[in-house]
Amino acid sequence: xxxxxxxxxxxxxxxxxxxxxxxxxxxxxxxxxxxxxxxxxxxxxxxxxxxxxxxxxxxxxxxxxxxxxxxxxxxxxxxxxxxxxxxxxxxxxxxxxxxxxxxxxxxxxxxxxxxxxxxxxxxxxxxxxxxxxxxxxxxxxxxxxxxxxxxxxxxxxxxxxxxxxxxxxxxxxxxxxxxxxxxxxxxxxxxxxxxxxxxxxxxxxxxxxxxxxxxxxxxxxxxxxxxxxxxxxxxxxxxxxxxxxxxxxxxxxxxxxxxxxxxxxx
Ligand SMILES: C[S@@+](CC[C@H](N)C(=O)[O-])C[C@H]1O[C@@H](n2cnc3c(N)ncnc32)[C@H](O)[C@@H]1O
Numbered sequence: 001x002x003x004x005x006x007x008x009x010x011x012x013x014x015x016x017x018x019x020x021x022x023x024x025x026x027x028x029x030x031x032x033x034x035x036x037x038x039x040x041x042x043x044x045x046x047x048x049x050x051x052x053x054x055x056x057x058x059x060x061x062x063x064x065x066x067x068x069x070x071x072x073x074x075x076x077x078x079x080x081x082x083x084x085x086x087x088x089x090x091x092x093x094x095x096x097x098x099x100x101x102x103x104x105x106x107x108x109x110x111x112x113x114x115x116x117x118x119x120x121x122x123x124x125x126x127x128x129x130x131x132x133x134x135x136x137x138x139x140x141x142x143x144x145x146x147x148x149x150x151x152x153x154x155x156x157x158x159x160x161x162x163x164x165x166x167x168x169x170x171x172x173x174x175x176x177x178x179x180x181x182x183x184x185x186x187x188x189x190x191x192x193x194x195x196x197x198x199x200x201x202x203x204x205x206x207x208x209x210x211x212x213x214x215x216x217x218x219x220x221x222x223x224x225x226x227x228x229x230x231x232x233x234x235x236x237x238x239x240x241x242x243x244x245x246x247x248x249x250x251x252x253x254x255x256x257x258x259x260x261x262x263x264x265x266x
Contacts, residue, residue, distance in 0.1 A: 005115040008204040009047075010070045016047040016110070019078075021054055023237035024252035025109065028139045029054065031254065032105065041105040042131060044092040044124075045112030049075035055107070056085035063103075065090035092124045101133040108140040111250055114211040118196060121211060125225035132257040138227060141252045145196060145212040146244070149188050152176040178206055195220070215243035215251060227255040 003011070021029060032039060036058040046052055046064030052075055056062040062085045066072050075087045090097065092108065093116070106128045113124055128138055153176075155168040182200030191197035195217025198209040213221075215232055222229050232243040233252040240246050 003207060005208055006068050008208050009068045009115075012204055013048055013068075013070055013074060016050055016071075019050055019053045021051070022235075024141065024233040024235070025051065025139075027233060027237040028107075028137075028252075028254060032137065039104045040102065041107065042095075042098070042103045044106065044108040044128070045110075046075050046087060047071050047110070047112070049079040049087075051107060051109050052079045052085065052087070059105075060084065062086070063088065065092070067091040092127065093120050095127040095131050098131045100130050101136075102131050103136060104133060105137045105139075106132055107138075111141050111143055111210070113140055114143050115208055116211070117198070118211070122221065122225065125221060125227070129226040129257055134257055134259045136257045138255045138257065139252065141250045142218060143199075143201065143210055143212040144246065144248060144251050145192065145214045145217075146246055147249055148183075148186075148191070148197070148199060148212055150176060150179040150183070175202055178202070182206055215240075215246070218251075218253060222253065222255055226258045228258055229253055229255045 036055075037060060039059045040061040041055055041059045041063070043051055043055060043062065043064040046066050048071060049064070052062065052064045056064070056079055064075055064087045066075070066087075067090065069089050072087045072089050079085070079087075081087060092113070108124070108128070113121060116124070132138060153172060155172050157165045157168045159165045179200065179202065186197060186199060192214065196211060196213040199212050200206055201208070201210040203210055219229055231239040231254045233254060234240055234246055234248045235250065237252075240251070243251060
């Protein structure tokens with residue numbers, strides 16, 4: 001039987017052991033700037049505590065949740081809990097333990113939202129909107145459908161070291177083949193017309209279906225769940241003037257909750 005996403009995350013927990021923020025996350029950090037001390041933050045899919053290490057130390061109140069109990073154990077042991085900073089087992093699809101407008105900031109980092117179905121994703125967006133106060137910030141990343149069909153990208157490695165070059169080229173070719181075979185039944189034209197698709201990717205040993213979305217469809221989902229998107233950032237943290245043309249594997253969405261939330265069911 002295929003492993004569930006929860007089992008794959010628990011198995012691969014060590015992938016999330018680093019503690020530093022990525023360039024787009026540093027843009028998000030700077031965006032709130034000197035206001036962090038008055039911020040109540042919810043960190044969804046907190047994993048092994050990478051983002052908690054920074055945000056747990058600077059928020060007025062920080063809550064990290066994850067649906068994999070092992071991740072919460074890791075966050076507790078690596079970052080530590082205090083009155084201001086705590087970790088709980090919980091699923092982002094059901095935030096009913098939290099009140100409407102309870103948080104100023106919600107984070108779902110490292111594409112944590114990409115392992116669930118389309119309907120569940122919409123549920124998460126509606127739940128995030130509900131627990132955010134009007135004007136509050138939501139920051140998350142997601143795999144981009146712009147990169148599908150996956151291209152064969154040769155590594156930049158010198159043939160002066162032929163064994164290394166061969167190994168790297170072989171690895172790139174194998175990866176591309178696995179992606180082509182894994183997604184052979186996906187029709188590129190129709191998923192681009194729809195704007196999203198669950199795809200086999202190289203994450204978690206090709207075992208997890210990963211949600212990929214076009215920037216245009218992601219913006220539509222955000223509008224329909226009561227958010228306005230202020231910027232789409234590339235992997236280096238630069239705002240994109242034309243996200244539709246980006247070939248980055250993931251994109252980061254910096255959003256705020258509209259004054260009047262108007263979640264729809266789509
Ligand atoms: C890619 S890891 C990222 C971990 C951490 N946020 C980081 O940036 O290092 C995604 C995390 O989200 C968690 N996750 C995925 N779906 C979730 C859900 N529906 N509710 C709560 N946690 C979830 C996984 O268990 C995993 O720990």
